[in-house]
Amino acid sequence: MYPVFTSKQHPEQKPNEVYIGNFTVVDFEKNLWATKRKGDIAYNTKEKIIKKTGNSEKDLFPVFMEISEFQERIKLLRSL
Numbered sequence: 629m630y631p632v633f634t635s636k637q638h639p640e641q642k643p644n645e646v647y648i649g650n651f652t653v654v655d656f657e658k659n660l661w662a663t664k665r666k667g668d669i670a671y672n673t674k675e676k677i678i679k680k681t682g683n684s685e686k687d688l689f690p691v692f693m694e695i696s697e698f699q700e701r702i703k704l705l706r707s708l
Contacts, residue, residue, distance in 0.1 A: 638690050640667040646698045650678065650688040663694035 638647040650670040651659075667690035670678040680687045 645692040648691045663697045
């Protein structure tokens with residue numbers, strides 16, 4: 629996973645979602661988040677588009693999850 633801005637909105641982010649970061653397909657498939665969703669265009673920390681390489685295993689895309697699931701995970705982590 630390659631986190632960029634978790635608190636900043638991404639152009640593809642829906643109102644009920646949190647932007648988690650940019651992932652490869654391998655990283656995306658490893659995560660068991662129930663509400664995770666892939667976006668199309670990944671941005672770097674300077675808000676520039678990250679170009680696709682043509683290698684689907686290495687290309688990055690944005691990942692989002694629903695706010696409710698994100699809040700539950702934060703609550704669980706704080707209780708540990």
